[in-house]
Amino acid sequence: MPLSTPSNRSLFHTRSVKCQGYKREDGLWDIEGHMTDVKAYDMPHPDTSDKTLKANHALHDMWLRITVDMDLVIHDAEAAMDSTPFEYCPQITPAYKQLIGLQIKGGFTKQVKALLGGINGCTHLIELLGPMATTAFQTTHQIRRQTQDWTETGPVPKIMDTCHSWSRSGPVVKRKWPHFASDAENDS
Template identity: 35%
Template sequence: MSSTGNISGNGKRGRRLAHTRTITCRGYELADGLWEVELRLTDVKPDDLVLRSGIRFGGMPIHDMAVRVIFDESMFVREVIATTVGSPYPGTCGNVTPAYEALTGINLMRGFRQMVKQAIPVESGCTHLTELLALAPTTAVQTLVEARKDRKAGEMPYEIGRCHALSSSGAIVQKHYPHWFIAQEK
């Protein structure tokens, strides 16, 4: 059953918190004219967890990792900085962070997710850092919203055709962007 309302449980089933994953995405305008998205993931268990590397006490992060992607207004990646603050295997997981520098030079809007998979093979990277990078393109778009308000006249708004609500043949595009509306053949 799908809903656009409250996502919390409805009380019909008893439930106990077993895990919390928090992902935070932030976008910044940098003083040098570049842009940055900072993507961070933390995994926390409410109770103590026995790992092969030792006990992780409840409330302490099992994973605490971040990736910073610095890019220009054309969405080309200028620098990638990956960081592992906390992991189940201290001293090992963080060793792969330099691998993410291989993403420098690629474009966030041109097959970025696929290029991440090609540039960083599974065993050469970190599952969690790689998962975070999937959020970089859409976070970058949101970061540049204000900067792109001054786009060239006649240039189609980036968001058209990128989701169901903004389908080029949909009611929202027809109402708010009539110039870019494409009627579907019946």
């Protein structure tokens, strides 16, 4: 286990997020996200006081699929909720069609929150879109990399400076693409 040994403890809650990317026959890509929240104990059902949500049964069991192209523009979106704390929750799923036309790039999360934040959406589905956006990028990365010009005459890859390892002043970029590398002292 990569973390240190924890104190004695008892499991209370498990959130599971699974995202998968699929290449479609029509050249588009389906990115599917699935989120569950499960309590390790019985609790009163949030929607009605006369029922109990049993331990290890999902409080949230939600799905989201977005269909993207190679530019990560969303062509379709579909949400589904199999388990929710309130019967009213699934009525918001059609709102996720508003994702159509958005592009996964810088500012994507801000756009999503402007469209679907607060009472206009579901907090859990918005949270799920973060790892789904990363999954869309990872799913299409190798093919995009094969078709993009990352030579000296090409544009700077969008991945540059997105994290510690992709810093233009770091060793990875200096080794893989020295023509995109920059000296940290010279960049200031």
